[in-house]
Amino acid sequence: MLDTMIAVIGGSGIYDIDGLDGAEWVKVDTPWGEPSDEILTGSLAGVKMAFLPRHGRGHMHTPSSVPYRANIDALKRLGVTDVISVSACGSFREAMAPGDFVVVDQFIDRTFAREKSFFGPGLVAHVSVAHPTCPRLSAACLEAGRAAGIAMHDGGTYLAMEGPQFSTLAESKLYRENWGADVIGMTNMPEAKLAREAELCYASIAMVTDYDSWHPEHGEVDVSDIIATLMGNADKGREMVRRLPALLGSERAPCPHGCDRALEYAILTAPEARDAQMVAKLDAVAGRVLG
Ligand SMILES: CSC[C@H]1O[C@H](OP(=O)(O)O)[C@H](O)[C@@H]1O
Numbered sequence: 001m002l003d004t005m006i007a008v009i010g011g012s013g014i015y016d017i018d019g020l021d022g023a024e025w026v027k028v029d030t031p032w033g034e035p036s037d038e039i040l041t042g043s044l045a046g047v048k049m050a051f052l053p054r055h056g057r058g059h060m061h062t063p064s065s066v067p068y069r070a071n072i073d074a075l076k077r078l079g080v081t082d083v084i085s086v087s088a089c090g091s092f093r094e095a096m097a098p099g100d101f102v103v104v105d106q107f108i109d110r111t112f113a114r115e116k117s118f119f120g121p122g123l124v125a126h127v128s129v130a131h132p133t134c135p136r137l138s139a140a141c142l143e144a145g146r147a148a149g150i151a152m153h154d155g156g157t158y159l160a161m162e163g164p165q166f167s168t169l170a171e172s173k174l175y176r177e178n179w180g181a182d183v184i185g186m187t188n189m190p191e192a193k194l195a196r197e198a199e200l201c202y203a204s205i206a207m208v209t210d211y212d213s214w215h216p217e218h219g220e221v222d223v224s225d226i227i228a229t230l231m232g233n234a235d236k237g238r239e240m241v242r243r244l245p246a247l248l249g250s251e252r253a254p255c256p257h258g259c260d261r262a263l264e265y266a267i268l269t270a271p272e273a274r275d276a277q278m279v280a281k282l283d284a285v286a287g288r289v290l291g
């Protein structure tokens with residue numbers, strides 16, 4: 001059986017995690033360029049762990065410049081099996097209040113200036129993202145968060161916008177009233193799609209920091225409020241992560257939802273027509289099916 005290796009991708013305000021045994025920042029080279037930063041590796045309660053600050057320590061990357069493909073490739077290359085994204089998000093629901101965590105289960109992808117796939121001309125693949133997050137991993141996050149005393153919401157639709165500016169009031173109302181989005185952020189797409197292509201289980205925890213700009217009794221969102229809320233939440237997030245190894249275990253059975261077999265029937269390009277350079281580039285992401 002495969003070893004479990006849990007990766008946490010930390011969003012805005014989360015540049016480190018503590019408490020890992022044998023903690024070491026490692027540089028990982030990928031055929032897709034440099035990841036956002038070195039990756040912190042170690043173990044927690046006997047389970048292998050990795051942590052990657054999405055925007056880099058020091059927050060150098062904008063939501064559009066985050067090297068999403070390099071990040072996911074690097075995690076896969078390290079042997080990661082399960083990826084948990086922890087992100088700052090605005091809320092479109094009164095009941096999803098600042099300080100609450102939402103276990104996201106759907107996305108509306110409105111990003112347009114990012115590379116969204118590992119595949120392309122010469123090696124064409126289509127994976128399903130009808131259910132873009134892993135129910136098993138999401139359930140573990142929900143349980144870990146509740147045990148840590150966090151106000152957790154089970155399910156929610158995350159609208160991924162390009163940014164870097166926040167939404168206009170008209171957009172905020174459109175997403176909330178007409179599109180049924182629950183939370184908004186700038187980074188979970190294409191990250192979730194790429195994790196699926198790389199056959200990694202992916203769960204997304206939205207840490208609610210604000211009500212965007214729709215709420216009549218709250219001012220419009222600004223970064224200082226977001227960071228203040230995040231600082232208040234950092235300990236909660238750490239508590240949730242600390243409980244995950246016991247729930248997931250150190251040995252990993254095949255994902256009951258098939259996340260780890262997403263490429264099984266996805267590649268359309270005939271073996272003799274495949275671009276050899278692309279096949280080589282996909283050694284970590286798709287080596288299982290490309291041989
Ligand atoms: C700090 S405000 C906007 C910024 O925060 C979120 O980042 P992340 O998803 O990495 O936590 C949001 O998506 C924006 O990138």
Ligand SMILES: Nc1ncnc2[nH]cnc12
Binds near residue numbers: 089210
């Ligand atoms: N209101 C908001 N819109 C987009 N990204 C966010 N990240 C945190 N709050 C946000």
